[in-house]
Amino acid sequence: MSVQNLPLAKAINLGLQAAMAADPKVLLMGEDIGTLGGVFRVTEGLKTEFGEHRVLDTPLAESGIVGSAIGLAMRGYRPVVEIQFDGFIYPAFDQITSQLAKMTFRHEGALSMPVVIRVPYGGHIGAVEHHQESPEAYFAHTPGLRLVSPSNPHDAYWMIQEAIASNDPVMFFEPKSRYWPKGDVDMSASGYPLHASRVVREGTDVTLVGHGAMVSMMLQAADVAAGEGTSIEVIDLRSISPIDYAPILSSVAKTGRLVVAQEAPGFASVGSEIAATVHERSFYLLEAPVLRVSAFDTPFPPAKQEAVYLPDADRILDAVDRALSY
Amino acid sequence: MPFQSRYVDGVSSSADDTMVQLLTPEGKFKPSASAEEFLPYFEKLTDADYRKFYREMVTVRRYDTEATNLQRQGQLALWVPSHGQEGAQVGSAFATKDQDHIFPAYREHAIAHIRGVDLINIIRQFKGFTHGGWNPFDPKHKNFHIYTLVIGSHALHSTGYAMGIKFDGATNTGKPDKDEAVIVYFGDGATSQGDVSEAFVFAASYQTPQVFFIQNNHWAISVPVSVQARVPLYTRGEGFGVPGTQIDGNDVFASFAVTAKHMDDARSGKGPSLIEAHTYRIGAHTSSDDPTKYRSDAELQDWIKKDPIARLETFLKASGTEEKFFAEVHQEAADFAADIRRRTVELTGLDSSSMFDSVYSEPHVLMDEQRQWLAAYDASFEEEAQA
Numbered sequence: 001m002s003v004q005n006l007p008l009a010k011a012i013n014l015g016l017q018a019a020m021a022a023d024p025k026v027l028l029m030g031e032d033i034g035t036l037g038g039v040f041r042v043t044e045g046l047k048t049e050f051g052e053h054r055v056l057d058t059p060l061a062e063s064g065i066v067g068s069a070i071g072l073a074m075r076g077y078r079p080v081v082e083i084q085f086d087g088f089i090y091p092a093f094d095q096i097t098s099q100l101a102k103m104t105f106r107h108e109g110a111l112s113m114p115v116v117i118r119v120p121y122g123g124h125i126g127a128v129e130h131h132q133e134s135p136e137a138y139f140a141h142t143p144g145l146r147l148v149s150p151s152n153p154h155d156a157y158w159m160i161q162e163a164i165a166s167n168d169p170v171m172f173f174e175p176k177s178r179y180w181p182k183g184d185v186d187m188s189a190s191g192y193p194l195h196a197s198r199v200v201r202e203g204t205d206v207t208l209v210g211h212g213a214m215v216s217m218m219l220q221a222a223d224v225a226a227g228e229g230t231s232i233e234v235i236d237l238r239s240i241s242p243i244d245y246a247p248i249l250s251s252v253a254k255t256g257r258l259v260v261a262q263e264a265p266g267f268a269s270v271g272s273e274i275a276a277t278v279h280e281r282s283f284y285l286l287e288a289p290v291l292r293v294s295a296f297d298t299p300f301p302p303a304k305q306e307a308v309y310l311p312d313a314d315r316i317l318d319a320v321d322r323a324l325s326y
Numbered sequence: 327m328p329f330q331s332r333y334v335d336g337v338s339s340s341a342d343d344t345m346v347q348l349l350t351p352e353g354k355f356k357p358s359a360s361a362e363e364f365l366p367y368f369e370k371l372t373d374a375d376y377r378k379f380y381r382e383m384v385t386v387r388r389y390d391t392e393a394t395n396l397q398r399q400g401q402l403a404l405w406v407p408s409h410g411q412e413g414a415q416v417g418s419a420f421a422t423k424d425q426d427h428i429f430p431a432y433r434e435h436a437i438a439h440i441r442g443v444d445l446i447n448i449i450r451q452f453k454g455f456t457h458g459g460w461n462p463f464d465p466k467h468k469n470f471h472i473y474t475l476v477i478g479s480h481a482l483h484s485t486g487y488a489m490g491i492k493f494d495g496a497t498n499t500g501k502p503d504k505d506e507a508v509i510v511y512f513g514d515g516a517t518s519q520g521d522v523s524e525a526f527v528f529a530a531s532y533q534t535p536q537v538f539f540i541q542n543n544h545w546a547i548s549v550p551v552s553v554q555a556r557v558p559l560y561t562r563g564e565g566f567g568v569p570g571t572q573i574d575g576n577d578v579f580a581s582f583a584v585t586a587k588h589m590d591d592a593r594s595g596k597g598p599s600l601i602e603a604h605t606y607r608i609g610a611h612t613s614s615d616d617p618t619k620y621r622s623d624a625e626l627q628d629w630i631k632k633d634p635i636a637r638l639e640t641f642l643k644a645s646g647t648e649e650k651f652f653a654e655v656h657q658e659a660a661d662f663a664a665d666i667r668r669r670t671v672e673l674t675g676l677d678s679s680s681m682f683d684s685v686y687s688e689p690h691v692l693m694d695e696q697r698q699w700l701a702a703y704d705a706s707f708e709e710e711a712q713a
Contacts, residue, residue, distance in 0.1 A: 053493050059531050064524030071486020098476050109684030110461040143685050167687040242691045
């Protein structure tokens with residue numbers, strides 16, 4: 001059957017399985033990903049199927065995992081690394097930003113770095129500190145890395161395979177609050193290139209753009225707005241670096257209003273980058289300034305405050321109203 | 327009583343029996359008791375090998391002096407001298423096999439030369455033409471990887487590479503001439519880096535075919551090794567499951583014999599191990615450093631007496647090598663340095679748009695846009711000039 005109804009976590013699992021079956025050089029590395037199947041069970045069953053040299057339960061050391069993945073990639077492997085939680089990625093920061101990202105450049109193109117770093121990220125799960133962060137802007141600022149984030153099971157299944165096929169390092173941000181809801185996955189074709197953004201709901205009055213878990217939040221906001229007579233176009237960014245601006249600029253040409261939504265703090269964020277670029281490229285087409293809806297510029301607070309900290313459909317709609325007021 | 331470091335600042339307590347030495351600082355062949363298990367490797371060497379070691383050490387020291395001078399004359403932004411460490415480098419490099427992979431830090435000029443790297447490429451790095459300089463995967467460079475400037479970070483790359491060798495089944499096959507292994511070089515300062523500790527952990531966990539080679543030159547810029555370690559560094563790996571051997575790093579024979587055995591052990595499935603080579607950075611850390619601010623002249627003079635080249639020269643002369651050989655080697659080294667000087671001065675040309683070419687292996691929209699923007703920007707000045 002070419003369409004399956006799956007949770008996003010299972011879609012990634014099947015995507016990993018397909019990539020590993022297709023290429024014996026693909027191997028998985030991370031903490032607890034083998035026998036346990038990962039704390040989110042994304043790699044469940046793969047160690048049994050492919051063996052302990054294809055699915056490595058590594059020592060508990062993030063820099064060690066990424067640094068040794070670099071060496072394995074030099075040897076011709078295509079490592080797929082799991083960082084257990086977003087807030088645990090920083091011990092690997094040097095290996096990712098100074099080593100992995102710059103290896104191809106340092107070797108003047110003589111060496112490719114086909115390494116994927118999977119990062120379950122974002123909030124809405126009520127967890128303790130360091131388990132709900134959105135660190136993508138740190139990495140988007142680093143030349144040499146590609147960043148993508150699927151918002152739905154279909155994209156997750158295909159994008160993980162495309163990320164593994166890329167000869168450049170790809171950071172794969174998995175919206176962990178979306179791991180469990182099911183969606184249709186067309187197992188026969190992806191439909192979009194890895195770095196394409198995509199209009200997921202058409203509208204005429206205001207454009208919303210975001211990635212990961214924000215996409216379902218934006219669609220929820222669009223439903224509410226429709227009931228109030230406002231037509232919202234929703235764009236799923238999919239690729240955080242590079243950003244595919246064509247669908248965004250076409251949409252803005254139609255609506256004249258853009259709101260960017262993200263779970264990350266707004267200061268020096270991906271949303272800031274999009275806002276600046278759209279202002280530069282579409283100044284005369286805009287009816288209102290591009291507005292950002294972000295988390296607050298505080299550390300991720302204790303879980304009892306996360307509903308206040310994270311933007312929701314109401315905060316998005318508040319920005320939509322402000323955009324329409326110009 | 328507080329635990330005493332076995333190091334006094336700058337000078338190791340080299341009096342103990344653990345340090346493997348074959349050739350004394352006075353140039354006498356007098357193996358230490360600890361050298362016994364390594365002697366079979368030394369015994370494979372011929373007179374021609376001794377002379378080859380000597381030629382390499384002299385050539386690269388002359389190269390290093392020339393590069394230091396070129397820096398002082400404004401030709402290079404920076405230079406990282408290798409003066410004093412030739413014994414550790416030349417002996418260990420000749421102990422590797424062509425199929426082995428070598429991950430250097432950034433002072434391993436002698437090893438680069440032995441593995442076939444044209445040393446102008448290191449000059450190109452320090453003159454600002456490249457961040458790398460050669461392709462380690464080009465067979466003519468015999469798997470000598472490019473320099474790494476973030477201290478210790480390459481230890482993990484070497485361990486990952488060695489994990490790959492093991493997963494490929496390319497080691498411990500019973501064919502030592504085909505079996506692959508990895509050697510990674512770093513200094514005493516690097517042993518404090520978390521990445522080096524994590525490399526020990528991964529190496530031990532996966533039993534990688536790998537040798538960690540510490541060139542303990544006693545100073546991490548201005549900080550003495552006693553700050554990095556309260557125990558001898560050859561014991562640093564023990565708690566990780568990476569056993570070590572301490573050698574006189576200014577003894578090229580000890581460096582050869584001990585590295586050859588450790589690499590053979592790595593190839594035959596005995597897992598990772600470590601070598602601590604006691605040596606000394608006679609020069610500055612880099613051309614921007616001033617070692618007179620932190621170490622004494624007495625200490626320097628003491629180490630000059632232990633020079634790796636002088637002791638081998640004494641040994642060679644005592645064993646009948648003619649003066650003519652030494653004159654020839656010094657002339658060759660002078661010619662080598664003159665050639666490097668000429669080519670350094672002649673280095674030109676770096677297309678400004680090449681910075682966009684290899685950030686990614688695959689096409690990237692920002693690289694395309696910015697390459698085009700720069701071309702148009704540059705062209706606008708030409709148009710202005712013509713107008």
